[in-house]
Amino acid sequence: GAGVSQSPSNKVTEKGKDVELRCDPISGHTALYWYRQRLGQGLEFLIYFQGNSAPDKSGLPSDRFSAERTGESVSTLTIQRTQQEDSAVYLCASSARRRPYEQYFGPGTRLTVT
Amino acid sequence: GQSLEQPSEVTAVEGAIVQINCTYQTSGFYGLSWYQQHDGGAPTFLSYNGLDGLEETGRFSSFLSRSDSYGYLLLQELQMKDSASYFCAVTPQGGYNKLIFGAGTRLAVHP
Numbered sequence: 001g002a003g004v005s006q007s008p009s010n011k012v013t014e015k016g017k018d019v020e021l022r023c024d025p026i027s028g029h030t031a032l033y034w035y036r037q038r039l040g041q042g043l044e045f046l047i048y049f050q051g052n053s054a055p056d057k058s059g060l061p062s063d064r065f066s067a068e069r070t071g072e073s074v075s076t077l078t079i080q081r082t083q084q085e086d087s088a089v090y091l092c093a094s095s096a097r098r099r100p101y102e103q104y105f106g107p108g109t110r111l112t113v114t
Numbered sequence: 115g116q117s118l119e120q121p122s123e124v125t126a127v128e129g130a131i132v133q134i135n136c137t138y139q140t141s142g143f144y145g146l147s148w149y150q151q152h153d154g155g156a157p158t159f160l161s162y163n164g165l166d167g168l169e170e171t172g173r174f175s176s177f178l179s180r181s182d183s184y185g186y187l188l189l190q191e192l193q194m195k196d197s198a199s200y201f202c203a204v205t206p207q208g209g210y211n212k213l214i215f216g217a218g219t220r221l222a223v224h225p
Contacts (some may be wrong), residue, residue, distance in 0.1 A: 037172060102159045102162060107155075
């Protein structure tokens with residue numbers, strides 16, 4: 001079956017512009033996660049969605065970051081007024097409800113803010 | 115809070131066995147996971163230890179000791195394709211919905 005997909009694969013934007021990143025999780029996976037990975041570093045948790053429950057936004061670094069999810073499908077991560085420190089790979093993952101430790105990752109969106 | 119420590123780099127030769135350690139300081143967690151990430155690729159799940167002890171999956175094994183705040187990933191019969199970064203991650207209590215990752219260990223396998 002299809003894995004997690006993300007778009008765009010690469011995004012170059014000017015400082016101060018808004019960007020929107022998209023994630024399509026594996027069908028049937030109720031949980032969806034966003035992570036950020038800076039070059040040579042580990043993954044930084046951003047936000048988690050589980051079904052219709054309130055999302056866990058505890059990892060969002062600032063109010064410039066927001067995310068939405070439509071039911072148990074597509075999610076979008078929006079970064080407003082981008083800054084150079086936002087440059088990173090943004091990874092989306094999904095998992096079955098009972099196996100949150102086994103996450104399936106998409107290929108990521110490489111964001112470069114110039 | 116949670117803090118995980120891993121060696122930054124490990125080097126080994128083909129056919130050898132390598133152990134990647136992960137020590138942690140955490141107020142509580144459900145289990146320890148391991149992920150593999152090749153350069154430019156997405157992380158892929160390798161194993162999970164919810165209980166103390168050894169879990170074996172083919173050439174890879176993972177171990178957890180809560181009393182020692184320690185876990186490891188053991189890779190046997192190393193192959194060139196095992197060259198990648200390996201991350202340990204905890205599922206924190208009260209946060210049974212996210213993974214907190216270590217900074218990763220870069221494994222280089224040489225002929």
